[in-house]
Amino acid sequence: MTKKAAFWIFLFGTLSSAALFLVLTWDMHRQVDVLSRADKLSDTVIAGKKSFEKHNCNDCHTILGFGGYYAPDLTRVVQRVGEDGVRYRIKHPELAFAASVRKMPQQHIPAAEIENLLAFFSWVGEIDNGDWPPQDSKKRLTRGEKRLVAMAGVSPGAAVFKSKGCMNCHALGGSGGSFGPALDTVGRTLSTEQIGQYIKEPKSVNPQALMPPQTDLTDRELEEVAKFLGNLK
Amino acid sequence: MEYRSQRIAHWYFRIALVLFVLQVMMGLWLAYNYTFTVPQEIVDVFPFATARAIHTNLLVLWMLLGFMGGTYYIVPEETGSEVYSPNLAWLQLIALVATGVIAIIGFLFGWTKGRPLLEIPPPLNYVVVIGALIFLFNIGMTMFKAKRWTVIQGVLLGGLVFLALLYLFGIPFYKNEVIDWYYWWWVIHLWVEGAWELVTGAIMAFVLLKLTGVERRVVEKWLYVEIGLFLFTGIAGTGHHYYWIGAPKYWLWIGGVFSALEPLPILLMVIDTMHHVKHRQTQIINPHTWTLAVGCAIFHFIGAGIWGFAHTLPQINYYTHGSQVTVSHGHLAFFGAYALLNLTVFYFAIPKLKGIEVYQPTRAKLGFWTMCSAMMLMGLTFGIAGVLQSYLERVLGMGYMTAQGHMRLWMGITLVLGVFFLAGVVVTVFDLLFMKPAVRRAE
Ligand code: HEM
Ligand code: HEM
Ligand SMILES: [Fe+2]
Numbered sequence: 001m002t003k004k005a006a007f008w009i010f011l012f013g014t015l016s017s018a019a020l021f022l023v024l025t026w027d028m029h030r031q032v033d034v035l036s037r038a039d040k041l042s043d044t045v046i047a048g049k050k051s052f053e054k055h056n057c058n059d060c061h062t063i064l065g066f067g068g069y070y071a072p073d074l075t076r077v078v079q080r081v082g083e084d085g086v087r088y089r090i091k092h093p094e095l096a097f098a099a100s101v102r103k104m105p106q107q108h109i110p111a112a113e114i115e116n117l118l119a120f121f122s123w124v125g126e127i128d129n130g131d132w133p134p135q136d137s138k139k140r141l142t143r144g145e146k147r148l149v150a151m152a153g154v155s156p157g158a159a160v161f162k163s164k165g166c167m168n169c170h171a172l173g174g175s176g177g178s179f180g181p182a183l184d185t186v187g188r189t190l191s192t193e194q195i196g197q198y199i200k201e202p203k204s205v206n207p208q209a210l211m212p213p214q215t216d217l218t219d220r221e222l223e224e225v226a227k228f229l230g231n232l233k
Numbered sequence: 234m235e236y237r238s239q240r241i242a243h244w245y246f247r248i249a250l251v252l253f254v255l256q257v258m259m260g261l262w263l264a265y266n267y268t269f270t271v272p273q274e275i276v277d278v279f280p281f282a283t284a285r286a287i288h289t290n291l292l293v294l295w296m297l298l299g300f301m302g303g304t305y306y307i308v309p310e311e312t313g314s315e316v317y318s319p320n321l322a323w324l325q326l327i328a329l330v331a332t333g334v335i336a337i338i339g340f341l342f343g344w345t346k347g348r349p350l351l352e353i354p355p356p357l358n359y360v361v362v363i364g365a366l367i368f369l370f371n372i373g374m375t376m377f378k379a380k381r382w383t384v385i386q387g388v389l390l391g392g393l394v395f396l397a398l399l400y401l402f403g404i405p406f407y408k409n410e411v412i413d414w415y416y417w418w419w420v421i422h423l424w425v426e427g428a429w430e431l432v433t434g435a436i437m438a439f440v441l442l443k444l445t446g447v448e449r450r451v452v453e454k455w456l457y458v459e460i461g462l463f464l465f466t467g468i469a470g471t472g473h474h475y476y477w478i479g480a481p482k483y484w485l486w487i488g489g490v491f492s493a494l495e496p497l498p499i500l501l502m503v504i505d506t507m508h509h510v511k512h513r514q515t516q517i518i519n520p521h522t523w524t525l526a527v528g529c530a531i532f533h534f535i536g537a538g539i540w541g542f543a544h545t546l547p548q549i550n551y552y553t554h555g556s557q558v559t560v561s562h563g564h565l566a567f568f569g570a571y572a573l574l575n576l577t578v579f580y581f582a583i584p585k586l587k588g589i590e591v592y593q594p595t596r597a598k599l600g601f602w603t604m605c606s607a608m609m610l611m612g613l614t615f616g617i618a619g620v621l622q623s624y625l626e627r628v629l630g631m632g633y634m635t636a637q638g639h640m641r642l643w644m645g646i647t648l649v650l651g652v653f654f655l656a657g658v659v660v661t662v663f664d665l666l667f668m669k670p671a672v673r674r675a676e
Pocket of ligand 2: 537538542
């Protein structure tokens with residue numbers, strides 16, 4: 001090969017790749033409004049994004065999978081812990097994570113700013129991004145739910161527990177979240193009825209409860225999960 | 234050293250070396266945060282986020298200073314003339330270092346743009362841009378005045394201009410998070426897998442040319458093919474970061490296919506380095522400098538080529554994205570490609586700047602092998618933690634913190650390895666700052 005031929009390889013390689021890339025960038029701009037629901041990109045959401053950047057949250061937390069890996073990904077955080085869950089953790093990280101081995105700074109963020117952050121996270125949570133992250137995928141949960149119910153010996157209550165977000169805060173058998181207590185032996189301290197009541201309206205059993213009311217369970221699901229937990233002794 | 238103005242490079246190198254030590258010390262603190270519980274009172278004033286910003290910004294700063302110093306060293310020899318204005322080179326060095334120091338003090342007080350790796354806030358961004366413009370002007374004028382064009386010079390200048398242009402995309406505030414990340418990668422990916430590779434290609438070609446005495450025509454031919462392949466695979470390969478950000482779905486194909494080819498030019502670089510070394514026309518004077526050049530090529534291939542390929546296909550990236558697997562790759566690639574490249578240049582140029590013909594390689598070797606083995610092992614421990622995370626959190630669906638509990642042991646081992654790594658860095662930096670000529674054996 002001559003130096004001249006090498007030069008043409010260089011020129012062709014660079015220009016073809018760059019041309020493809022620029023055309024697709026133009027097309028991305030054409031499609032992104034739909035994919036990201038840009039019509040819902042309100043001033044509150046933008047204020048939330050600014051606040052997220054001002055406090056450098058992104059160097060501990062990933063969002064859409066980018067940033068620091070020191071803390072949970074925030075792409076679907078609203079779906080995972082609920083609006084109240086998000087508010088509470090940002091307002092009082094020193095309490096929310098008091099029992100955790102890893103802490104989040106108390107940055108004294110005003111309530112109005114927390115609402116902006118919440119709006120921002122809610123907006124990000126709706127981006128059509130190929131169903132990432134896998135742990136928060138709705139598709140996977142329903143698949144898992146089906147499998148669990150189909151499996152002999154596993155109670156439907158366990159399936160509800162696994163698929164309705166309880167595991168984000170509670171652990172069973174060593175897996176799950178750490179925001180709430182592990183529930184392996186909850187049946188020793190609470191009856192099935194009390195558990196049912198707790199799930200529906202935590203504050204009615206424990207006025208200081210931090211657990212948000214679990215309102216997206218049907219009556220039957222509530223009954224099954226309470227029965228399942230009540231038997232864990 | 235043939236030209237007086239090459240001496241400026243020495244200060245770029247010295248400052249880069251000091252920053253390197255500080256960067257690695259901050260890395261240890263990050264690993265400490267993963268291993269032990271840092272109490273709330275400390276987290277409130279010096280959170281992980283701030284430390285990470287310092288770790289990564291020092292990294293970029295010292296490497297860019299190294300590249301610039303390298304350029305000021307190379308360009309006079311390539312053009313056969315003095316640098317256009319040594320005063321501008323000084324001014325630019327002071328401006329960039331001052332910006333870096335102010336930025337890092339600013340981070341400590343919460344003054345940040347809050348975008349990972351690009352935390353430097355807007356007013357300082359403009360100082361960086363001005364510094365870069367002065368640099369490009371100075372280098373460009375040196376080349377234009379000399380009117381002696383070589384391919385190495387052209388690629389070097391092209392890479393540096395590309396590098397500076399890309400930086401601009403990281404400055405604005407984007408309202409839409411998707412578009413924000415889209416252009417964030419124009420800086421991060423197109424830097425390390427585009428512009429920086431051009432600079433690397435040019436610098437490596439220069440060093441090999443001088444070390445081996447292989448014909449310029451041959452070196453430059455390889456250089457064209459390599460950078461052609463780098464840019465062909467690397468530009469469209471940016472798509473491997475667009476899988477899960479809300480960009481159109483065809484990126485899974487484009488990003489997957491092009492980035493899967495990215496290891497090829499790196500492999501080619503290993504082959505051509507070996508080839509030149511084998512067909513050398515000159516005698517080996519400082520064997521350690523050769524070890525560094527070959528080591529850099531191989532480590533570059535492991536960290537960027539193999540480790541990059543391992544998680545670049547969307548089917549795998551779906552589970553590993555944004556986990557410690559990414560960190561494992563980030564460390565091996567940055568160290569293998571750019572830390573070792575800079576060290577190669579330092580070991581090539583500093584003896585000449587000090588008028589030492591043959592340097593005493595004992596400390597240099599100790600430092601090099603300690604760093605390389607510790608970093609390779611760190612890549613493995615970060616990697617094990619990352620695979621555990623991908624499996625426990627993403628496949629089994631365990632809670633984030635529960636999965637982190639299972640990874641803690643490996644982060645702890647990383648911390649211990651990091652101490653060894655730091656020791657290697659300190660030995661190397663000390664050796665470069667206070668280099669000694671070889672003691673002549675009694676004849
Ligand atoms: C003692 C040695 C080191 C230790 C213990 C260390 C540790 C760490 C840790 C814990 C992180 C944070 C990752 C996260 O967000 O969770 C990090 C980030 C990073 N470090 Fe280091 N580091 C060290 C040396 C280095 C060196 C020598 C380089 C480059 C040559 C480097 C480049 C990076 C990069 C590029 C990131 C950002 C990674 C990413 O975004 O994926 N580090 N380091
Ligand atoms: C010397 C060259 C390279 C360097 C310095 C480098 C460095 C990095 C760094 C620091 C990150 C993390 C960025 C972040 O999210 O904070 C990253 C991500 C990534 N790199 Fe590289 N890289 C190089 C080459 C490559 C190559 C050649 C490939 C593919 C063959 C590759 C594949 C990837 C992928 C797939 C990711 C995304 C990981 C994720 O999804 O979280 N890299 N790289
Ligand atoms: Fe990349």
